[in-house]
Amino acid sequence: MSNWVSASQAAELIGVSTRTLLRWEEQGKLKPMRTSGGHRRYDVSELLGTKNDSSLTIGYARCSSHDQKEDLKRQVLVLESYCASKGWNFEIIQDLGSGMNYRKKGLIRLIKLITTYQVERLVLSHKDRLLRFGSDLIFYLCEQFGTEVIIINRSKDSTFEEDLAKDVLEIITVFSARLYGSRSHKNKQIVQQLREVAQNLE
Structure with a gap:
């Protein structure tokens, strides 16, 4: 050469x-x-x-609640294994919070890194781990600031009906928590009923 x-x-x-x-x-x-x-x-x-x-890869992992911490650990392991197998210099950012919350510390830090040209690539286990709504906006920022986006499990995307059920569950969970309080008995009842409905739709 x-x-x-x-x-x-x-x-x-x-x-x-x-x-x-x-x-x-x-x-x-x-x-x-x-x-x-x-x-x-x-x-x-x-x-x-x-x-x-100069080449930095960011793996981003998120789960919605403390009950899903084991899922968060699995996401981190998947991201670490994938990035290590490619030989990339990487860092994992973790968030605990709703996919509709745009003020999570990890997400804010990720956006700052992207918009200051510090991220070569962003790696996700699934698209919805970034945000439930609005992930395309982050992908647009990545495109503008030269950050490649890699979604490991593209082939295992859920169906439209499954996505819709999850989205509705997420929306009602957030608003019922605001209305009754996230730890209230009323909120827990609503969330449990919604989960049962969502399971029946699968």
Whole structure:
């Protein structure tokens, strides 16, 4: 291989997007040369050094309540195993809270990292682990800031009816908790009845 490669070859070599190469150039981490036709050419040794210093993968795991902490642990294990198998430099962010809560500490930190160009890729076990509604907005931010999104279990997506049942359950759970208090007997009754209805729909 030549010491100088094209943008597409450079991106493939170190496993990043061409958008990331442009970002690193803007940040002064890369200084490609230009051909007479204006095309960028990247030094291979410089690329490899940049990869070691700058590539960060974030795995994001979330569950809705303390009752689901075992599920959270399983998500973390899946994310850690997947990222480690790829040889990525990674960090796992965990959240405990509703998929309709946009103020979770982990989610806010994730958005800050993405919008400051610090995340090479975002890895999720399932799409709905990010947010119940609004995940596409986060994916749009990822696209704009050069962050690749990887969803491990795309092939196991639930059906439309299952998603709808979960969404309705989530909405009513949140509003009943606000109305009666999350630990009230009335709220617990409503949540239990909803869970039974949701199970019957499956």
